[in-house]
Amino acid sequence: MNNQVLKQSNVKWLDKIPASWTTIKIKWLTSVKRGASPRPIDDPKYFDENGEYAWVRIADVTKAKMYLKNTQQRMSKLGSSLSVKREPGDLFLSIAGTVGKPCITHIKCCIHDGFVYFPDFKGDTRYLYYIFDSGEPYKGLGKMGTQLNLNTDTVGSIELPNIPLYLQTLISDYLDKKTGQVNNLIEQKEKLIGLLEERRQSIITEAVTKGLNPNVKMKDSGVEWIGDIPEQWGIHKIKHVAEITSSNVDKKSIEGESDVLLCNYVDVYYNDEITGRIEFMKATAKPEQIEKFTLKRNDVLITKDSEAPNDIAIPTWVAEDLNNVVCGYHLSLIRPDPTIIEGKYLYYAFRSDSIREQFYSRANGVTRFGLPKEAIKNGLVPLPPLNEQNEIIAYLNEVNLTTISLVNKINLQIQKLKEYRQSLIYEAVTGKIDVRDFEVVS
Numbered sequence: 001m002n003n004q005v006l007k008q009s010n011v012k013w014l015d016k017i018p019a020s021w022t023t024i025k026i027k028w029l030t031s032v033k034r035g036a037s038p039r040p041i042d043d044p045k046y047f048d049e050n051g052e053y054a055w056v057r058i059a060d061v062t063k064a065k066m067y068l069k070n071t072q073q074r075m076s077k078l079g080s081s082l083s084v085k086r087e088p089g090d091l092f093l094s095i096a097g098t099v100g101k102p103c104i105t106h107i108k109c110c111i112h113d114g115f116v117y118f119p120d121f122k123g124d125t126r127y128l129y130y131i132f133d134s135g136e137p138y139k140g141l142g143k144m145g146t147q148l149n150l151n152t153d154t155v156g157s158i159e160l161p162n163i164p165l166y167l168q169t170l171i172s173d174y175l176d177k178k179t180g181q182v183n184n185l186i187e188q189k190e191k192l193i194g195l196l197e198e199r200r201q202s203i204i205t206e207a208v209t210k211g212l213n214p215n216v217k218m219k220d221s222g223v224e225w226i227g228d229i230p231e232q233w234g235i236h237k238i239k240h241v242a243e244i245t246s247s248n249v250d251k252k253s254i255e256g257e258s259d260v261l262l263c264n265y266v267d268v269y270y271n272d273e274i275t276g277r278i279e280f281m282k283a284t285a286k287p288e289q290i291e292k293f294t295l296k297r298n299d300v301l302i303t304k305d306s307e308a309p310n311d312i313a314i315p316t317w318v319a320e321d322l323n324n325v326v327c328g329y330h331l332s333l334i335r336p337d338p339t340i341i342e343g344k345y346l347y348y349a350f351r352s353d354s355i356r357e358q359f360y361s362r363a364n365g366v367t368r369f370g371l372p373k374e375a376i377k378n379g380l381v382p383l384p385p386l387n388e389q390n391e392i393i394a395y396l397n398e399v400n401l402t403t404i405s406l407v408n409k410i411n412l413q414i415q416k417l418k419e420y421r422q423s424l425i426y427e428a429v430t431g432k433i434d435v436r437d438f439e440v441v442s
Contacts, residue, residue: 004020015430016432024162026118026160029122030118032152032156033084035083035084035110035116036082036084037084042368047074050074054071055079055083056111058114061092062097062101064103066103067105068103068104070107080110083110083112084110084111086111088106091105091128092117093116094115100150130171137158137159138150163431171428175424175428175429179424182421182424183421193407197407201352209229209352210230211230216230217231238334238376239377240340241341241383242335242337244373244376244377245292246304246333246373247326247327248329249283252283258284261282263295263322263328264280264281264328265303267328268302268303268331273316275322276325290326295326298317298336300316300317300334300335301331302376303331304331305371312356313356346381348396358380
């Protein structure tokens with residue numbers, strides 16, 4: 001496979017490289033510049049859905065994989081004039097949020113100061129992309145993710161192989177083909193997960209709006225998007241069956257306040273249940289905040305702020321009393337009246353797409369969306385008798401367990417494929433795979 005003689009590199013992340021290769025810092029190949037954006041960025045005058053330039057958020061790049069083909073927003077002429085414009089074929093790198101994620105744009109776009117770009121790079125842009133995508137150049141600069149400390153100086157000081165353009169292109173062509181094959185396998189498995197999730201969502205929606213008995217007599221709910229419901233069910237506003245409070249406990253630790261553990265946005269977004277097994281962050285809170293926002297079994301927490309409207313009202317269920325854990329900022333705590341509604345049933349109601357959709361249109365914002373407390377209070381839920389709620393809960397718990405087990409197995413397969421892809425990229429960009437042994441057939 002590899003007939004090249006390797007030598008020890010003086011650059012830690014490269015380890016060994018072909019004996020004929022040398023290294024060079026990025027700043028000697030190109031200037032490294034930072035994006036920019038108008039302020040305040042949530043001002044509507046800076047956006048126009050028909051604008052020439054797309055507006056790039058960190059979330060757009062995270063979803064885009066190698067190439068950026070679309071974004072959720074476009075900039076007005078004024079907004080783009082106050083930002084940094086990039087053209088198709090340009091590469092940029094995130095240095096905020098999801099740190100260290102590279103992307104090559106296929107569209108005209110504008111980037112903010114959470115990105116750096118490389119206006120003078122004369123090599124194969126794909127090669128530089130694969131260098132960053134390997135993750136290895138960040139060794140010694142912090143931990144991958146939000147703890148990395150990247151800026152124009154640190155990125156410019158990264159050393160990489162100094163190889164001719166033809167070899168950069170050979171490596172890039174090779175990786176396009178090989179990673180493309182791996183990506184196709186990953187996409188197939190992700191589609192399977194999507195189908196499993198769609199099936200689960202469909203079952204949840206059917207159960208919380210129609211019940212479990214297909215032969216029960218139905219009636220018009222009086223709400224168009226809910227449709228018919230079982231005759232003995234009612235439609236209730238959330239404020240009539242639960243207490244709703246929006247948290248004001250932030251992540252800061254303030255001297256004189258009591259130490260607490262904070263259940264924050266990501267804990268809710270990524271967990272179906274909140275338990276003591278979660279590693280909550282440390283914070284402080286006032287006595288009245290602790291009394292008001294300490295988590296109790298059967299509480300339901302939902303996201304009330306997000307960059308995207310469809311991430312509004314994502315729910316989780318508190319599975320046990322957590323005496324030193326308080327609900328954090330950007331979340332609302334919903335405490336059901338146990339004589340009327342089970343907390344787990346309310347959680348499943350929020351999991352239903354048809355129930356959650358009513359909150360999307362009520363979320364305010366342009367670049368960040370917020371759900372007012374009144375919108376939550378006036379949200380509508382179908383409500384069966386308590387005994388039927390418990391039957392639905394038991395049924396959906398079983399559906400969840402089966403789906404989660406299957407999804408976990410597929411995710412493990414995806415993780416192994418991603419690890420193989422990263423290894424492939426690293427071996428190729430550092431010359432440990434001699435790509436001259438492989439000809440890419442178009």
